[in-house]
Amino acid sequence: xxxxxxxxxxxxxxxxxxxxxGSSREYHTGDWRSQxxxxxxxxxxxxxxxxxxxxxxxxRFDAEGHAETDLDYCKGCGICVRExxxxxxxxxxxxx
Amino acid sequence: MGKRVGMEVSxxxxxxxxxxxxxxxxxxxxxxxxxxVEHLSEFVNNGELDAEFVPVESEHxxxxxxxxxxxxxxxxxxxxxxxxxxLMSEIVYCTAAMRLPVVMVLANRSLSNPISIWNDHTDVxxxxxxxxxxxxxxxxxxxxxxVLISYRVGEDRDVMLPVxxxxxxxxxxxxxxxxxxxxxxxxxxxxPPYKPSVVLDPTHPVTMGAIVLPSCYTETKKAQDExxxxxxxxxxxxxxxxxxxxxxxxxxxxxxxxxxxxxxxxTMGGISETAMWAVDxxxxxxxxxxxxxMRLWRPFPFEEFRKAALKARMLVVVDRAISYGGxxxxxxxxxxxxxxxxxxxxxxxxxxxxxxxRDVAPFDFIEMVDRAEGACKKGTEPEYExxxxxx
Numbered sequence: 200x201x202x203x204x205x206x207x208x209x210x211x212x213x214x215x216x217x218x219x220x221g222s223s224r225e226y227h228t229g230d231w232r233s234q235x236x237x238x239x240x241x242x243x244x245x246x247x248x249x250x251x252x253x254x255x256x257x258x259r260f261d262a263e264g265h266a267e268t269d270l271d272y273c274k275g276c277g278i279c280v281r282e283x284x285x286x287x288x289x290x291x292x293x294x295x
Numbered sequence: 296m297g298k299r300v301g302m303e304v305s306x307x308x309x310x311x312x313x314x315x316x317x318x319x320x321x322x323x324x325x326x327x328x329x330x331x332v333e334h335l336s337e338f339v340n341n342g343e344l345d346a347e348f349v350p351v352e353s354e355h356x357x358x359x360x361x362x363x364x365x366x367x368x369x370x371x372x373x374x375x376x377x378x379x380x381x382l383m384s385e386i387v388y389c390t391a392a393m394r395l396p397v398v399m400v401l402a403n404r405s406l407s408n409p410i411s412i413w414n415d416h417t418d419v420x421x422x423x424x425x426x427x428x429x430x431x432x433x434x435x436x437x438x439x440x441x442v443l444i445s446y447r448v449g450e451d452r453d454v455m456l457p458v459x460x461x462x463x464x465x466x467x468x469x470x471x472x473x474x475x476x477x478x479x480x481x482x483x484x485x486x487p488p489y490k491p492s493v494v495l496d497p498t499h500p501v502t503m504g505a506i507v508l509p510s511c512y513t514e515t516k517k518a519q520d521e522x523x524x525x526x527x528x529x530x531x532x533x534x535x536x537x538x539x540x541x542x543x544x545x546x547x548x549x550x551x552x553x554x555x556x557x558x559x560x561x562t563m564g565g566i567s568e569t570a571m572w573a574v575d576x577x578x579x580x581x582x583x584x585x586x587x588x589m590r591l592w593r594p595f596p597f598e599e600f601r602k603a604a605l606k607a608r609m610l611v612v613v614d615r616a617i618s619y620g621g622x623x624x625x626x627x628x629x630x631x632x633x634x635x636x637x638x639x640x641x642x643x644x645x646x647x648x649x650x651x652x653r654d655v656a657p658f659d660f661i662e663m664v665d666r667a668e669g670a671c672k673k674g675t676e677p678e679y680e681x682x683x684x685x686x
Contacts, residue, residue, distance in 0.1 A: 203510045208517035213455060214394035215515055216493050217502035226508075 228255065232275035234290040240265045242287035249279035249288065297475040297541070304435035304467045305330035307474045308374070308400050308460075311442035313344045314482045315398075318369035318489075321349040321360035325379040326412045327464035328402035332374065354379040358386035358397075365395035365457075366503055368494040370446065373397065376464055377404035377418045384422050390457045391426030392519055393503055396449030396489070397457040398442060399427075403564070403615075404464040405651045413652035414464035416564065420616040420625045426519055428458040428526055429593040431564045433549075435472035437590075438462045440543060443482060448533040450489045454526045461592075463565035465652060481540050523594050530591065547596030548603050549588040552578055556585030558664055559607040559641075563589040563626055566613065566655050573660035584664055589626065597633050604634065609642045611667045613660070614679075615649050623647070623679030642671055645679040653683065 201210070212218060243265045250258040250266060257273040258266055266287075268279070280288045302310070308331050312320070320339070322332045338344040347364075351357045354375050361371040375383060380401060390397050405411040406418055419429065428449065432438045438460060445458035462468055477485075493501055507515055530547075538544030549567075552574050553559060562570045567588040577584040587603050587610075589596075604610055614624020622628045627645035634640040644667035649655040663682060670677035 203508060206511050206514055208514040208521070211515060211518055212493070213522075214392070214493075214503065215505065215507065215518075216393075217505050218493070220500045220502070222502070223505075 227271045229257075229269075229271045229273050232270075232273060233293055234275040234277065235270065235273065235293055236268050236275070236277070236279055236288045237291055238265065238267050239287045239289075242285045244285050244287075246284060248282050248284055252278050252282045254278065297477055299473045299475050301471050302435065302474045303330065303469065303471050304438055304462065304474075305402070305469065306334050307435050307439040307472070308442060308462065309334035309338065310476060311439045312372050313338050314477060314479060315370065315372075315443055315446050315486060316344070317346050317372045319347045319349065319361065319364040319371045320373070321351050321357045321364070321371070322373045322375065323351055323354050323357050323379060325354070325376050327404055327414070327468045328374045328376045328379070328400070330468065331400060331402070335372075354383035355386060358383035358390065361397040362386055362390045362393065362395055363495075365390070365397050365491075366393070366495045368489065368491055370450075370489045371397045372399070374400040374402065376402045377406055377412075380418045381406065381421065384425070387422055387425045387427070389504060392515075394455040394522065395457060396446070396455055398445045398449060398460070399457070400438070400442065400460045400462060402464040402468045403461055411651040412464075414466055415650045415652070416461070416615040417617065417650075419459065419461050420618075423593075423625060426456070426523060427593065428454075428456050428523070428530065429461065429591070430459070431461045431590055431592060432463075432467065433565060433567045433588060433590070435467065435470070435474045436543065437545075438467065439474055439476070440537065440541070440545070443477065443486060444533050444537050444545075446489070447486050447537070448526065448530050450491075451529045451533075452492060454522075454529045455491070456522060456526055461564060466565045475541075475543075477541060485537060485540055527594050527596070530594075545590060547589075547591035547599045549590055550603055551586040551588065553585035553587065553603065553606070555583060556606070557583040557608045558585070558668070559604065559610050560584065560586045560660060560664065561589065561610050561612040561626065561630065562586065563592065564615065566615070566649055569655060569657055570613070570660050573657040576657055577661060577664065582664075595629060595633070600630065600633055601637065604630070604641060605637060605639070607641045609644060609667060609671055611664050612643060612645045613649070613655070613663065614645060614647045617647050617650070617681070627679065642676050644670065644677045646682040647679060648682040659683070
């Protein structure tokens, strides 16, 4: 697939129709992030509150049921940190 | 040749919509467009038109319904005026960018505030850059014919753009005029069924109206600009074929008594008919004055306009809208731009007249030509003037 910077004005479908369903997955909004959430598996009680509140559906669960984030789509908003009941999530700066 | 009948122009517009056999009508009544909606709802109710009539709660919804219906492959129609157009404008821009050939009759009316239900072109000029093909009708016959022509042109696979037929509120919408109807057989010959290449269909899912990033937005807008420009040959072909079937031929710029004319009045819409009277009177007195009537506003007919205008020494452009604190009326501004690179170009005098249906009589056109001539003699290009304003 073409990179977005390679598209010329003649490359679009008429009316900018996208013929491939689910193509928004290719847009990695995680690039916007300046902070990332760090999950402490010891403190995580697998309640799924972070999964409910995440506005980007970027929370998933590992094989044991602990929450973790999909960094391709996590924008680093920190809502999960605020909502986490046992305080298992902290934000760290991306450059660290 | 069809039979000439006396008919209110709004009803003629509705008849054209019926003849075009539309699938969906979504509209909200607003003066002076109301008669079109009323008449169409009667057609649907009486079974004279097999279409879905959606009595929406606002113009924003009217355009949303039409856009969605065009996206699933339904021939869609709406009509509005003034504040209604402003309310639907958010979607108006989307319809064009999504390349969906909705047709809208716009019964032109002034914008608030103060509230005015009367006629001028301030409504359509507010969405000048919406990306629709835009015609201006001069009389009832134009309105009827251009509803049909709009579907033919807009739905052409090489165009796929929505079309506005501008019709002056009251002075056209509410008057009874002699109109020649087109018989259904001729319409069917002229207007094939609407068959878009891509439609919204759950069995073949596509995304319409998605987001684009700054890295590609410029390219999408270039594509849209080129699409509107590329519609010109199809517009001309549509007029030619319509003319071949009905005997009524249309052109982007209509010339009236322009032979050897040193001065050309330039008008758009219904006042063109009054301007013809004025030209006749001036010609009778031996004055070298003709008239250019702008029928096509978007795509702007640069070539045809220059060809017609460059023969003259002066253009007297009558605008029916105002650009506050700007360079004059929108029509004159664009005509000036179109002439800017010409080594020998006519002087452009600009009068803003006929706001909110204020009468523009033949003697007013003569007065405008006189005043423009006077300014010319002083050797200066005149500033735009709001004609007839009390000071």
